Amino acid sequence: MSTYTMPTCAETDELLESVVEYMVTELGVSRAEAVARVNRQWHGQDLSDEDDIILHEEERFWALTIYYEDVPAWSTEADRASWVPKAPPAPDSVYWTVATS
Known part of the structure; x- marks a missing residue:
């Protein structure tokens, strides 16, 4: 099974990988x-x-947009302590294509 559930090209695949890496590291x-x-x-x-169109934004924008309910400040110095993460996808959903460890 492919990592992503949607068709991608080299450019969008590279961006998606960068978004994933940002979420993992940051x-x-x-x-x-x-x-x-x-x-x-x-x-x-x-x-x-x-x-x-998704290529017009950087990985940080997409990572924060995907992860948080709301992004009240875009500054890299913003205090995210009170920001609320969205719930992750249900464990039995089709979105989980990478094995959890």
Whole structure:
């Protein structure tokens, strides 16, 4: 099974991997959960165009947008202690394509 549940191209695949890496290193989630969150965000969409609109934002924007209910401040110095994460996808959903460890 592919890592992502939607069609991608090299450019969007690279961005998605960067989003996942940001969530792992900066938000402290497992790779499996980060991939599941990315899959939930864009499931059912076709991201196989090298000019896809999602490429107009960087991984930090997408990681925060996908992970948190609301992003009240975009500064890299923003205190995220009170920010509320979205619940992860249900464990039995199709979004989990990477084995949890």
